Amino acid sequence: xxxxxxxxxxxxxxxxxxxxxxxxxxxxxxxxxxxxxxxxxxxxxxxxxxxxxxxxxxxxxxxxxxxxxxxxxxxxxxxxxxxxxxxxxxxxxxxxxxxxxxxxxxxxxxxxxxxxxxxxxxxxxxxxxxxxxxxxxxxxxxxxxxxxxxxxxxxxxxxxxxxxxxxxxxxxxxxxxxxxxxxxxxxxxxxxxxxxxxxxxxxxxxxxxxxxxxxxxxxxxxxxxxxxxxxxxxxxxxxxxxxxxxxxxxxxxxxxxxxxxxxxxxxxxxxxxxxxxxxxxxxxxxxxxxxxxxxxxxxxxxxxxxxxxxxxxxx
Numbered sequence: 001x002x003x004x005x006x007x008x009x010x011x012x013x014x015x016x017x018x019x020x021x022x023x024x025x026x027x028x029x030x031x032x033x034x035x036x037x038x039x040x041x042x043x044x045x046x047x048x049x050x051x052x053x054x055x056x057x058x059x060x061x062x063x064x065x066x067x068x069x070x071x072x073x074x075x076x077x078x079x080x081x082x083x084x085x086x087x088x089x090x091x092x093x094x095x096x097x098x099x100x101x102x103x104x105x106x107x108x109x110x111x112x113x114x115x116x117x118x119x120x121x122x123x124x125x126x127x128x129x130x131x132x133x134x135x136x137x138x139x140x141x142x143x144x145x146x147x148x149x150x151x152x153x154x155x156x157x158x159x160x161x162x163x164x165x166x167x168x169x170x171x172x173x174x175x176x177x178x179x180x181x182x183x184x185x186x187x188x189x190x191x192x193x194x195x196x197x198x199x200x201x202x203x204x205x206x207x208x209x210x211x212x213x214x215x216x217x218x219x220x221x222x223x224x225x226x227x228x229x230x231x232x233x234x235x236x237x238x239x240x241x242x243x244x245x246x247x248x249x250x251x252x253x254x255x256x257x258x259x260x261x262x263x264x265x266x267x268x269x270x271x272x273x274x275x276x277x278x279x280x281x282x283x284x285x286x287x288x289x290x291x292x293x294x295x296x297x298x299x300x301x302x303x304x305x306x307x308x309x310x311x312x313x314x315x
Contacts, residue, residue: 019186019212052216052311053214068135071128094307101131171199254269266297
């Protein structure tokens with residue numbers, strides 16, 4: 001699908017996007033390309049749906065409120081309900097998964113009150129209940145993994161982060177959809193260029209921003225056998241299990257969420273991304289054996305369809 005140069009741009013610049021006035025020129029110097037060709041190639045990657053954007057990826061609940069949510073939708077209504085859910089600007093990821101709860105989405109909003117309002121609107125519009133599964137503790141949330149080598153060292157988990165104040169949250173809302181593909185992208189916002197670059201560096205240092213770079217859409221690149229694995233782990237042991245699992249290179253996401261009893265007893269989650277279902281299923285069995293998770297009730301929810309994948313909205 002891609003020549004070697006475009007693939008390198010897509011894979012190598014998922015993080016570490018140069019925080020300097022002419023970042024595309026800096027990437028060009030590193031790759032032996034001129035600035036215009038770098039911008040053109042990134043634009044082609046975006047127009048082909050292989051990347052969503054280039055920009056900052058914010059840590060959950062720092063620039064606004066967010067939650068994972070799920071619905072049990074009759075098969076005959078699934079596409080229509082998925083369209084209703086995706087029509088809400090606050091819904092950024094929306095997937096069909098193999099489960100009785102077959103529609104899973106992430107909703108984001110400026111505040112918890114507006115988040116709950118969005119979820120209530122979805123319930124009213126569809127006539128179906130929405131299961132709220134808010135985050136309790138994250139152990140690893142970063143889909144900027146190397147597409148060829150999952151064992152590339154990952155950033156160390158950072159401690160608690162103070163959420164942004166209102167002025168900085170408004171800046172985050174401007175940045176979340178991504179940077180413009182032009183020679184001086186940081187000059188396109190309502191903040192002096194140097195001040196914006198300094199703010200992004202500070203947010204990276206303190207953990208508000210996970211990374212700045214290309215946000216890849218994995219399914220068009222062949223990662224179609226992606227599974228969300230959920231366990232019912234005693235709450236007292238979840239943090240220890242999370243730290244162990246998060247360090248495993250096979251795991252792309254790992255976190256603890258609130259249970260939603262009696263419908264959903266599971267509190268411990270991870271994602272495994274892969275190209276072949278059998279290989280992913282085998283990886284999950286190995287994870288259970290390596291990390292002592294085989295004794296806990298679990299379910300494996302493979303992704304079936306992606307209805308929406310876009311930047312979170314904080315405005």
